[in-house]
Amino acid sequence: MILNNRTQLNITVNLQREGILGIVTTSTLTTLQCTVFLFINITMLYTLRSKEVFRETSRYILLFNLLFADTVQLAHSQSMFLLSSFRLTLLYPVCAALTVFNSLTLSVSIATLVIMCLERYIAICYPLRHSAIITIRNTGVAICVIWITGLLHTIIQLSLVLRFSYRDLQLTQMMDFCGKESVFLDPASDLFEKALTYFFFVLGGVTVVFTYTGIMVAAHSASTDKASASKARRTLLLHLLQMGLTVSSVIYNSLIIAISKHLGRLEAVRIQVFLYICIIVLPKCLSSLIYGLRDQKIRPVLMLNLCCQWKGSVYMLTCKNVRVFVT
Structure with missing residues (x-):
């Protein structure tokens, strides 16, 4: 009897150690990966503000807005x-604010x-009409409309969430991890989301299909630059992938909950990390990869900035010398 109790105790301790080791390992790996991507994204944001040609081109202004939102996300x-990995819970109002902000x-x-x-x-x-339609003023108006629409969406969400009484939950700690399923308890708020x-x-899907088809048709025209049309088609396909991954992030919590019910804890954690990297992390770094490495104007400046910030002050003189040729 004593031997059986000791055996069960050893198994429990080993499982706890494996669980703690797995949490620390996955948290460290994902944090390092996100740190690298954040470093690249922030450098990309700095790059887009470092040159006048980037600040006065609508395409790069839109890219800055997209990259800023992705970096914050x-x-x-x-x-x-x-917080979820270390089983740290939040107050209901705090979780609601963070969830709506992510939306x-x-x-x-x-x-x-x-x-x-x-x-x-x-x-x-x-x-021929591009310069007249896509102006800096029109781009600024479009970005303002995007953020105002997003704020209206946020206000509506908050008003729907407040329909569920948090009066008794204001100082109550949540029992589960913070997510949409924990916040949108009212059917109306869940349906709206x-x-x-x-x-x-x-x-997004209709827009990409429409623009891709239009560019395909225009590519057969003799007056269209074939190289530019081909590059634009590849960019649109990458945007479609990025958009699909971004939208799929809304079902991440639901997938984790469903997986946790049918698998063991260690298997569920591994799948959670895999889905987190593919669905949450990957879309947020695609903007830098799509434009930072493929755009001929951005790439040399971005690589220069990455070189200067990564190497440190020892190589700043070399970077400054190279900067002369890039300017």
Whole structure:
């Protein structure tokens, strides 16, 4: 009897150690990965503000807006992932505010992607009218409309959440991790969130298909630059992938809950980390990869800035010498 109790105790201790080791390992790996992506994104944001040509080109202004929203989402998602991994719970009002804030940046990202697809469509299909339609003023108006629409979406969400009485829960600690399923308890708020998600997905999908088809048709025209049209098609396909991954992030918590019910804890944690990297982290770094490495104007300046910040002050003199040739 004593031997059986000792055996059970050893098994329990080993499982606890494996669980703690797994949490520390996954948290460290994801944090390092997100730190690298945040470093690249922040450097990309600095790059887009460092040159006049980037500050006065509508395409790069839209990219800055998209990258800013993605960077904020990445930092927010990693923070929530760490809270979930270490089983740290929040007060209900705090969780509600963080969840609604994430919805704001998510809607801004998708709407900005839609505008960027339309900008590429006009640039290829209507090159003579592009400079008259896509102006800095019109771009600024579009960005303001995107953020105002996102804020209205946030206000509506908060008003629907407040329909469920938090009066008795203001100082109550949540029993589960923070997510939409824990906040949108009222059916009306849940229905509104799902309807808006489907709307953004359909809007983004239809926009990409429409612009891609238009560019395909324009590519057969003799007056169209074949290389530019081909590059625009590849960019739109990457935007479609990015948009799909971004929209799929809204079902992340639901997938984790469903998986946790049918698998063991260690298997569920491994799948959670895999889905987190593919669905949450990857879309937030695609903007830098799509434009930072493929755009001939951004790439040399971005690599220069990455070199200067990564190498440190020892190589600043070399970077300054190279900067002369890039300017």
